[in-house]
Amino acid sequence: MFELKIDDARYWKSCVDSIVSLVDEGTFNIAKEGVSLRAMDPSGISMVSFFIPNKAFSKYEVDKATAVGLNLENLKKILSSSRNDEHLLMKDGGNKLAIEFIGPHSKRRYKLPVLDLKKETADKEPKIAFESHVELRSDSLKEILKDANSLSTYIGFKTDKDAFMVLAKGEGGELEEEHLNNTEAIKKLDITKASSATFNLEYLQRIIDACPSESAVSLSLKTEEPIKINYKIGDAELAYYLAPYMES
């Protein structure tokens, strides 16, 4: 049995958006310390790892850890109905998840079927000895991805002693973008070893899409290894992994 309450229904919507951008089904693990979800996207090239601590909820009653598998696309649609000033209540409803929006003068109760998605929970985060850490302003990273998108469906990231470089190349031309440390875009550069890798741009855009404006995103890189992307939405913590693109 569990009963979770969030004071701002729209905040929970942002959290779910950050997951559904990669995966359309997933299992929330509702435990004493908080709610987590880990899943591979259907193509298997990326992973999302989500955790929100119990302190983010105004009511958090969980008598034992429970796995709740959901169609996240449907959950997203339901959460899209959140209005200003609405609280959100999520309750165990047997083979359904009960979602209640509580406004000052009305109540809306949704029931969402619980799915059996055991295998989804088995994924572990990859262990990579990253060589470079780059912390960027989220809006700058969104612009960088857009720049590259005008030329290619892939983007190269490269770090050097004191710079973060972005590369893209297509029939329409080439892009080389240089961001120095301690600037508007770059909040922190921590380079143990110069690194470079190329990634699928669409996946990066989907990963970054839910990241709040004017916040920080951290990229961890190792040459030709998966990238790790971290950001927070309020108290919720997101970690994504994306496999590198190997030119053949």
Next chain:
Amino acid sequence: MFELKIDDARYWKSCVDSIVSLVDEGTFNIAKEGVSLRAMDPSGISMVSFFIPNKAFSKYEVDKATAVGLNLENLKKILSSSRNDEHLLMKDGGNKLAIEFIGPHSKRRYKLPVLDLKKETADKEPKIAFESHVELRSDSLKEILKDANSLSTYIGFKTDKDAFMVLAKGEGGELEEEHLNNTEAIKKLDITKASSATFNLEYLQRIIDACPSESAVSLSLKTEEPIKINYKIGDAELAYYLAPYMES
């Protein structure tokens, strides 16, 4: 012969929008007391009944009642050109309707072919002894329809002594929404007998679409009978009927 003038061309556009959302052809009956139009939508499951009194016009000269059949989609396109500060003049032009936009420094004259659509005017409004009347804020009703739309293409309305309930059910889950009397959404509940019926959501959305923001919509219900929907756009009165959906 008739000559009708409206001081705000955009107001007449809103009136026509409320009709064209259901029917693409129709006959305006221009009579001494005002202009009316009644038509079934092509599928035959809904009807619109429109009336605007002569007092809504700054000039209203009608020597005898005239029927003017029009392609309403084309009329809508023409009215989309209305600009701020433009008056609108509609005049008899034989087999054409003359529409004149009169701005401070320019004139725009459109001529729209008059169609022969006699049968369209024969429809009578259905007579139903409604059991429940619900008056809602238009914006709340629009939100309610959107809520249901995330789950289904049908929506159930249900009234009880002191509540208006909304139900929707689909593969993605179930919705149950309760609105009590005297709240932000519900302006008036007048229940003779508890009623319930299910309707096509797309039709309801098209019907409500033209209803001005922050105004009142009234729903009249009887179990498994057509719903009647009323609202006003300024002085113009709209009544819609929509047949219930019978689950087979």
Next chain:
Amino acid sequence: MFELKIDDARYWKSCVDSIVSLVDEGTFNIAKEGVSLRAMDPSGISMVSFFIPNKAFSKYEVDKATAVGLNLENLKKILSSSRNDEHLLMKDGGNKLAIEFIGPHSKRRYKLPVLDLKKETADKEPKIAFESHVELRSDSLKEILKDANSLSTYIGFKTDKDAFMVLAKGEGGELEEEHLNNTEAIKKLDITKASSATFNLEYLQRIIDACPSESAVSLSLKTEEPIKINYKIGDAELAYYLAPYMES
């Protein structure tokens, strides 16, 4: 060798937009006095002639006149990445054009392939003894084109002693629009002889699209001859020619 710098990267984007609306490839002629481009659209019914004087640049170094053929669609995509406060540098890069966006804290270098498009530069502007000149507010002309677009894919322009008339006719009705001299829409009317001609509406819309808001557009007309359309974007001068539509 050339090196051109513009202080506002977005301004150069507006200039390129005004060309790319008609042609997707073209050759910039970079000469002492400024940069010019002249091209027919692929269908051959319209021509654009662009010129921007050297004074529009904050740095303008050209040792000898150079022709730079470019895919303008690709150039447009690259320029879409311009951000506030960015300068733009364009440099000779052999068989590539180097484009550099220089922001307060970052640099973005694009390289765009240079194409061999010699024949494009051969077009001369047609010589027509125009009979009517109409100077309009750009926003009014945009509205006029939109009005006609609701009825037809063609638009007729007609001048008379003291009026500029717009005509459109389709299955959905007819439009006749009259603009008198010295009004909000018309800044100047200079009629040697009454003129009338009909034009493709889509081309006119593409031509006018890049014209800045609240500026002036000048139309030069002669009966059943091409129309000439002039406007400015800052210091840049645009002239377009569009062949008349001859009803068969």
